[in-house]
Amino acid sequence: MGNTDHRHLPLFETKTPKTRIHFQLYALLILVCIFFIFIYRLRYIPARSEEAGRRWAWVGLFVSEIWFCFYWFLTAVIRGNPIYRYTFKDRLSLRYESCLPGIDIFVCTTDPTIEPPVMVINTVLSVMAFDYPPEKLNVYLSDDGGSDLTFYAMLEASRFSKIWLPFCKKFKVEPRSPDAYFRSAKPPVLQEDDPVMAKDVWSSVKKSYEDMKQRIETTTKLGRISEEIRKEHRGFREWNLVASQRDHQTILQVLLDGKDPKAVDIEGQPLPTLVYLAREKRPQHHHNFKAGAMNALIRVSKRISNSPIILNVDCDMYSSNSESVRDAVCFFMDEERGDEVGFVQFPQTFENLTKNDAYSSSLNIGRMVEFPGFDGDGGPCYIGTGCFHRRESLCGQKYSKERKTDWERWNKIKVEESTSSLENACKVLASCTCENNTQWGKEKGLKYGYPVEDVITGLAIQCRGWRSIYFNPEKKGFLGLAPTTLLQSLVQHKRWSGGDFQIFVSRYCPFVHGYKKIPLKLQLSYSLYLLWAANCLPTLYYVTVPSLFMLRGISLFPEVSNPWVLPFALVIFVHRAYSLGEFVWCGGTFQGWWNDQRMWLFKRTSSYFFGFFDSILKLLGHTKSAFAITAKVAEDDVLQRYEQEVMEFGTSSPMFTILATLALLNAFCFIGGLKRLIMDMKTWVSDPFSLQILLCALLILINLPVYQGLFLRKDSGRMPSSVTTQAVMFALLACALALC
Numbered sequence: 001m002g003n004t005d006h007r008h009l010p011l012f013e014t015k016t017p018k019t020r021i022h023f024q025l026y027a028l029l030i031l032v033c034i035f036f037i038f039i040y041r042l043r044y045i046p047a048r049s050e051e052a053g054r055r056w057a058w059v060g061l062f063v064s065e066i067w068f069c070f071y072w073f074l075t076a077v078i079r080g081n082p083i084y085r086y087t088f089k090d091r092l093s094l095r096y097e098s099c100l101p102g103i104d105i106f107v108c109t110t111d112p113t114i115e116p117p118v119m120v121i122n123t124v125l126s127v128m129a130f131d132y133p134p135e136k137l138n139v140y141l142s143d144d145g146g147s148d149l150t151f152y153a154m155l156e157a158s159r160f161s162k163i164w165l166p167f168c169k170k171f172k173v174e175p176r177s178p179d180a181y182f183r184s185a186k187p188p189v190l191q192e193d194d195p196v197m198a199k200d201v202w203s204s205v206k207k208s209y210e211d212m213k214q215r216i217e218t219t220t221k222l223g224r225i226s227e228e229i230r231k232e233h234r235g236f237r238e239w240n241l242v243a244s245q246r247d248h249q250t251i252l253q254v255l256l257d258g259k260d261p262k263a264v265d266i267e268g269q270p271l272p273t274l275v276y277l278a279r280e281k282r283p284q285h286h287h288n289f290k291a292g293a294m295n296a297l298i299r300v301s302k303r304i305s306n307s308p309i310i311l312n313v314d315c316d317m318y319s320s321n322s323e324s325v326r327d328a329v330c331f332f333m334d335e336e337r338g339d340e341v342g343f344v345q346f347p348q349t350f351e352n353l354t355k356n357d358a359y360s361s362s363l364n365i366g367r368m369v370e371f372p373g374f375d376g377d378g379g380p381c382y383i384g385t386g387c388f389h390r391r392e393s394l395c396g397q398k399y400s401k402e403r404k405t406d407w408e409r410w411n412k413i414k415v416e417e418s419t420s421s422l423e424n425a426c427k428v429l430a431s432c433t434c435e436n437n438t439q440w441g442k443e444k445g446l447k448y449g450y451p452v453e454d455v456i457t458g459l460a461i462q463c464r465g466w467r468s469i470y471f472n473p474e475k476k477g478f479l480g481l482a483p484t485t486l487l488q489s490l491v492q493h494k495r496w497s498g499g500d501f502q503i504f505v506s507r508y509c510p511f512v513h514g515y516k517k518i519p520l521k522l523q524l525s526y527s528l529y530l531l532w533a534a535n536c537l538p539t540l541y542y543v544t545v546p547s548l549f550m551l552r553g554i555s556l557f558p559e560v561s562n563p564w565v566l567p568f569a570l571v572i573f574v575h576r577a578y579s580l581g582e583f584v585w586c587g588g589t590f591q592g593w594w595n596d597q598r599m600w601l602f603k604r605t606s607s608y609f610f611g612f613f614d615s616i617l618k619l620l621g622h623t624k625s626a627f628a629i630t631a632k633v634a635e636d637d638v639l640q641r642y643e644q645e646v647m648e649f650g651t652s653s654p655m656f657t658i659l660a661t662l663a664l665l666n667a668f669c670f671i672g673g674l675k676r677l678i679m680d681m682k683t684w685v686s687d688p689f690s691l692q693i694l695l696c697a698l699l700i701l702i703n704l705p706v707y708q709g710l711f712l713r714k715d716s717g718r719m720p721s722s723v724t725t726q727a728v729m730f731a732l733l734a735c736a737l738a739l740c
């Protein structure tokens with residue numbers, strides 16, 4: 001097979017950056033400062049006899065500082081050893097073009113109102129159009145909404161693909177989501193030998209797309225399928241039996257059958273297989289959210305196409321690089337290292353970010369700093385979308401050195417059954433009862449019972465001996481939608497932080513479950529995310545107690561003239577300066593960094609706080625996991641404010657009450673502190689409260705948009721008055737308690 005000269009050349013390479021003196025210097029400086037802060041805290045610990053409360057407030061601060069120090073250590077571990085991956089796709093095609101493995105692609109959707117069918121099929125079309133032999137691609141849509149609107153859109157997509165795929169190849173279209181492409185692309189000027197023809201083709205495809213979009217949107221708005229459309233496909237009859245979204249039989253329709261010689265595009269080329277699946281749902285059976293959907297897809301696809309590699313994307317994550325499959329295959333097929341690869345994770349990137357990213361959704365630090373570090377420490381975690389899995393590792397197999405994947409054999413396995421008999425067999429595989437007394441959701445497939453099914457599943461795969469790979473190509477692989485309101489973002493982080501923390505306190509805790517199975521460094525890297533939620537308590541302590549104690553007249557930090565102030569000042573300065581440098585290096589702006597600091601505070605005091613308590617309650621057996629789906633659409637005025645980077649409050653939520661209370665509390669304390677400063681006539685340097693008042697001032701600066709939302713704004717995105725009243729009351733109460 002192939003050219004023997006090339007055989008020893010790897011299909012991918014790994015690069016480690018050379019000395020990273022700035023990082024080492026930074027880490028050393030911080031360590032020294034921490035050391036001195038701890039000495040200070042121990043040496044000057046107030047005696048029992050001192051003013052009431054000073055001692056415990058001091059100890060509390062000390063404990064919080066110990067936590068921050070530990071958590072900082074985790075951030076340093078993940079930064080210690082980053083690696084970067086590069087692929088050689090030309091070598092792959094030279095050696096293996098004729099025997100590339102099949103790929104099963106899973107797209108998950110749940111709700112046609114917050115995940116519009118047009119968006120879903122754009123994702124579907126983008127992955128159907130990968131630059132890869134079409135007969136080796138099989139696209140499965142899991143519709144947890146069981147919606148005929150989505151099914152209708154899929155039917156339209158299956159027809160449109162017959163012109164879209166040849167068009168993509170001919171015009172080398174990028175990205176291959178029609179919506180994203182036509183939004184930005186200009187008609188070709190001089191492309192082919194015949195520019196007029198090319199332009200005509202281009203315009204007619206664009207028109208076809210727009211007509212289709214129009215039809216789908218009209219139907220979606222209408223909310224039901226008209227009689228004429230109903231007649232177009234027998235699949236619609238299935239909905240006669242559907243009682244509700246939560247109560248229906250399995251609906252499975254093979255919309256394009258790759259094995260059917262008649263399933264060809266307008267140029268006679270084969271098409272990928274396209275399958276619509278709405279697994280059975282019954283009120284008495286728990287459906288296990290996305291994990292349940294994925295597991296149904298794994299079983300169904302095994303029967304229909306049984307590809308050795310599975311790609312999964314969320315319905316909003318379209319492919320923006322048609323070569324991503326080839327990139328991923330380079331890792332799996334590499335002769336030297338490929339056999340140990342369990343999954344290849346691409347980063348989550350977003351197309352709807354604004355310049356200064358008001359809600360800090362870009363995840364840039366994760367994408368460019370933390371994940372390369374994760375990879376260096378033993379392999380990134382699985383983040384639920386943009387991930388290529390080896391079917392075997394996802395289905396629970398252990399890695400063993402002796403096993404070599406025989407790609408030829410995989411290609412020879414052919415499913416002979418007819419499509420109609422397959423459809424029936426597969427319906428059983430997607431039923432509610434087929435998982436009873438099996439390992440599905442435990443050792444097989446994605447794990448159940450955790451709101452972040454992805455992270456725990458990836459961890460389990462790594463603990464079974466597989467390696468994971470992080471691949472962040474220059475040209476982004478997948479683009480999705482980030483939340484567009486503050487509440488959406490906070491709720492998403494509540495699910496993530498709470499879900500991650502549940503993993504930490506479960507028997508899958510990386511230090512326990514991963515003991516001797518994955519490197520210690522990887523266990524620590526996981527903890528960086530799994531312990532997000534635990535940051536809430538020390539942070540809440542740090543943003544309330546020093547301010548309240550200043551109001552009370554009790555100092556907790558050294559005064560500015562005291563040399564002990566140095567380690568505090570340095571640690572704050574160096575730590576933040578490094579963070580700013582890193583942020584800008586990752587492509588952010590200064591304002592973006594400032595917004596990121598705000599979101600850091602907001603997430604820790606609200607999302608993580610609720611996530612933390614949810615996990616504790618769950619541990620005590622009081623609540624069941626839920627999965628709040630992130631909306632992918634928003635009202636016009638909300639969207640406008642998002643684009644203008646004006647913070648969106650608008651609805652009342654306990655999260656907002658916390659944020660507003662903290663903002664007001666610090667404002668009140670600041671006024672009190674200022675008054676004391678003026679009345680005492682102390683100079684700034686000898687005032688024992690200067691650090692506390694500075695901290696308070698900083699919090700006020702960070703919270704400026706909250707005050708605006710509370711008192712100054714008039715638009716519908718302002719803070720609701722019920723939240724304002726509650727927050728004023730709580731903040732006053734806290735201050736009164738501090739004063740008495």
Ligand SMILES: O=c1ccn([C@@H]2O[C@H](COP(=O)(O)OP(=O)(O)O[C@H]3O[C@H](CO)[C@@H](O)[C@H](O)[C@H]3O)[C@@H](O)[C@H]2O)c(=O)[nH]1
Nearest residue numbers: 108109110144289290293314315383384385451452629630
């Ligand atoms: O019952 C459900 C719930 C969700 N989904 C799908 O899961 C995906 C992710 O949901 P979304 O609301 O967009 O969540 P995000 O917070 O954006 O998702 C991130 O976090 C999740 C874990 O919390 C991962 O599953 C996702 O892949 C990851 O992108 C979407 O395609 C949904 O349609 C289902 O199929 N069934």
Ligand SMILES: [Mn+2]
Nearest residue numbers: 314316481630
């Ligand atoms: Mn999402």
